[in-house]
Amino acid sequence: ETGVTQTPRHLVMGMTNKKSLKCEQHLGHNAMYWYKQSAKKPLELMFVYNFKEQTENNSVPSRFSPECPNSSHLFLHLHTLQPEDSALYLCASSPGQANTEAFFGQGTRLTVV
């Protein structure tokens, strides 16, 4: 266990559904990240939050909406997704200093049908 917990582990949703992915860390980290992992683009950075403020949006479509209510929790709200959005979504956190390790959660395997 790395101290980063993601729920749910698996999610199947229709293209008209609305769902949310949750990430939680109690490591005292200040930076949190969402990554998308698929066969085409392994470990593609989506969003970065630093001290609850979004500091990076890597040209992600608006059907993905992140939320960071506090430095321990990160959500990814999903709405009207496409089948090509099916992937493993990984959350990570780090202390928020430049030379420090990022710890990953186990990911949510998302399937859009």
Add this chain to the structure above:
Amino acid sequence: GENVEQHPSTLSVQEGDSAVIKCTYSDSASNYFPWYKQELGKRPQLIIDIRSNVGEKKDQRIAVTLNKTAKHFSLHITETQPEDSAVYFCAARGVDSSYKLIFGSGTRLLVRP
């Protein structure tokens, strides 16, 4: 922004041989270079990292070298074992406030017994 290229995409070696994976980065301001190992169905986990003020770092059978002038860094695994089989990712982080970690495309290493 930062771009990380990783080669080869797949690598097959005989048990006991050495394996080398190479990465190049584009942002000369990057100063932190971690390597992650991802076993099948599991989260990426840090195996070794190197900072820009160091040229080489070693931890038992694993070593990483960094050439800042050429903007490339490499992972060396000696005396490979079947349990080294996994996907390996290199990454680079810059000094801006986003603390984003940009990953290479991954190398699938197979160690044949």
